[in-house]
Amino acid sequence: MNNWQILWQARDQFWSGFLSTMTIFGLSISAAFLIGCVMLYLLEGSRPRLAMPLRVFIDGMRMLPFLILAYLLYYGLPGLGIRLDAWWSGIGALAVYHGCYFAEIFRGARLTFPPGQVEAAKAHGFTKGKMFLRLILPQIIMQTRPLLGNQLIYALKDTAFLVIITVQELTAAANSLSGTYFIPTEAFIVVIGFYWAVSIVMEVIIKQCGRFSARRGFDNV
Amino acid sequence: MSEAGIESRKAPTDAAVAIRNLSKSFDNVEVLRDVNLEVKKGDVVTILGSSGSGKSTLLRCINWLEQPERGSIHIAGERIGTTDDGRAMSVKALARVRAKTGMVFQGFNLWPHLNVLHNVTEAPIHVLGKSRHEAEAHARELLEKVGMSHKMDAYPNTLSGGQKQRVAIARALAMQPEVMLFDEPTSALDPELVGEVLGVIKDLSAEGYTMVIVTHEMAFSRAVSDQVVFLEKGLIIEQADPETFFTNPATERVQKFLERHD
Ligand SMILES: Nc1ncnc2c1ncn2[C@@H]1O[C@H](COP(=O)(O)OP(=O)(O)OP(=O)(O)O)[C@@H](O)[C@H]1O
Numbered sequence: 001m002n003n004w005q006i007l008w009q010a011r012d013q014f015w016s017g018f019l020s021t022m023t024i025f026g027l028s029i030s031a032a033f034l035i036g037c038v039m040l041y042l043l044e045g046s047r048p049r050l051a052m053p054l055r056v057f058i059d060g061m062r063m064l065p066f067l068i069l070a071y072l073l074y075y076g077l078p079g080l081g082i083r084l085d086a087w088w089s090g091i092g093a094l095a096v097y098h099g100c101y102f103a104e105i106f107r108g109a110r111l112t113f114p115p116g117q118v119e120a121a122k123a124h125g126f127t128k129g130k131m132f133l134r135l136i137l138p139q140i141i142m143q144t145r146p147l148l149g150n151q152l153i154y155a156l157k158d159t160a161f162l163v164i165i166t167v168q169e170l171t172a173a174a175n176s177l178s179g180t181y182f183i184p185t186e187a188f189i190v191v192i193g194f195y196w197a198v199s200i201v202m203e204v205i206i207k208q209c210g211r212f213s214a215r216r217g218f219d220n221v
Numbered sequence: 222m223s224e225a226g227i228e229s230r231k232a233p234t235d236a237a238v239a240i241r242n243l244s245k246s247f248d249n250v251e252v253l254r255d256v257n258l259e260v261k262k263g264d265v266v267t268i269l270g271s272s273g274s275g276k277s278t279l280l281r282c283i284n285w286l287e288q289p290e291r292g293s294i295h296i297a298g299e300r301i302g303t304t305d306d307g308r309a310m311s312v313k314a315l316a317r318v319r320a321k322t323g324m325v326f327q328g329f330n331l332w333p334h335l336n337v338l339h340n341v342t343e344a345p346i347h348v349l350g351k352s353r354h355e356a357e358a359h360a361r362e363l364l365e366k367v368g369m370s371h372k373m374d375a376y377p378n379t380l381s382g383g384q385k386q387r388v389a390i391a392r393a394l395a396m397q398p399e400v401m402l403f404d405e406p407t408s409a410l411d412p413e414l415v416g417e418v419l420g421v422i423k424d425l426s427a428e429g430y431t432m433v434i435v436t437h438e439m440a441f442s443r444a445v446s447d448q449v450v451f452l453e454k455g456l457i458i459e460q461a462d463p464e465t466f467f468t469n470p471a472t473e474r475v476q477k478f479l480e481r482h483d
């Protein structure tokens with residue numbers, strides 16, 4: 001039996017690793033996106049006592065290696081009496097970490113958001129919440145689409161770190177197979193294929209979304 | 222009894238806009254000084270004055286985009302911005318009174334992610350709570366009125382300046398405001414596009430809309446106004462019907478201004 005045949009027989013392990021990776025990715029990136037949006041809203045002017053600490057938190061997160069955050073949540077939180085299993089601390093770490101990146105991306109775009117549009121919204125009787133949801137946020141998302149796409153790919157790759165805190169995802173599957181049968185190269189090549197395939201699909205989808213925003217004059221390529 | 226106390230007891234009139242003793246400063250520089258102005262229902266008032274005289278600030282106080290330090294503004298009898306005892310209105314109440322004014326900006330400020338129809342229906346649906354069906358029917362009428370019904374599905378980035386401004390006018394009209402406020406609606410337009418926008422505004426005046434218009438277009442001001450107001454360093458130094466204002470101005474300042482703008 002050659003190495004590839006061994007891997008083929010272990011395909012169920014890859015597949016379930018892949019499904020965990022995709023579940024973790026889907027849950028954490030959705031949460032991260034929400035966190036980014038909420039943070040952007042909280043950063044909207046006139047609340048300096050909230051905005052300052054939030055900015056510090058976002059910057060702090062961005063300067064932290066993801067792996068260390070994952071460690072902290074998994075091994076550090078129990079010290080504070082909060083015990084999360086590997087799965088949920090992994091998802092939590094990804095969500096918060098990439099949420100901060102999303103927030104920072106949004107914030108950059110918010111700085112150059114045309115103030116005239118906000119005035120027009122006020123003049124038409126919009127209050128803050130509705131204005132944010134209906135007029136500001138959709139435009140910020142369209143404008144930052146390429147950066148969001150990149151962030152999705154970073155987040156996908158960061159799921160691989162969770163092997164360190166014993167989450168049974170795709171990289172963990174490869175790791176265990178390569179350990180059992182001593183075929184690291186082939187095992188990791190398979191995993192790379194999975195990550196590439198997902199990344200390429202995401203790229204295509206994000207590009208397609210670009211047509212939607214290009215029609216509206218948001219022509220970031 | 223304080224001055225403010227006396228003021229607040231004055232009964233609001235049935236004017237579309239009543240501005241009393243309005244003062245506003247930026248960084249300790251008084252930009253509006255004790256301005257009083259009434260705009261009757263159905264009247265068109267144009268505000269003239271040289272650059273920096275406070276025209277935009279006055280207009281933007283009317284819908285509370287700028288907050289004056291003193292004075293009061295009533296829109297159709299309802300006070301905007303502060304309550305009678307001088308406290309700030311709640312955010313919700315302010316938004317509700319604001320919605321009684323419609324504003325058209327020099328820079329259009331359309332929402333680029335929404336097509337023309339949805340620019341017009343956005344606030345009626347999400348601020349006034351109208352049904353989509355009702356809002357769209359009304360929007361179609363208004364877009365017809367401003368000559369933009371053929372561009373209903375277009376996005377703002379594909380429109381000319383004149384077209385954008387006509388959509389912005391329809392968007393403001395869709396709120397069925399008590400008064401329309403225009404801040405130099407044609408100043409950002411290429412000369413050949415000015416006429417189409419001024420034409421729309423003239424039509425509105427013929428239909429009896431109440432409007433306050435800041436403009437540098439003298440011929441237009443003369444043709445469309447019931448009253449002309451001249452601001453100078455934050456003071457109204459002349460206020461008259463257009464005939465008197467343009468043919469027989471009372472002050473030397475206005476005479477000079479008119480000579481320069483011939
Ligand atoms: N947000 C602001 N902060 C500080 N000063 C301001 C602000 N807005 C206006 N000003 C000042 O207030 C004065 C009146 O400004 P305003 O925009 O009302 O003039 P205007 O008559 O509309 O002029 P223009 O014809 O150039 O539009 C100007 O001196 C201007 O510099």
Ligand SMILES: [Mg+2]
Pocket residue numbers: 276277278405
């Ligand atoms: Mg101005």
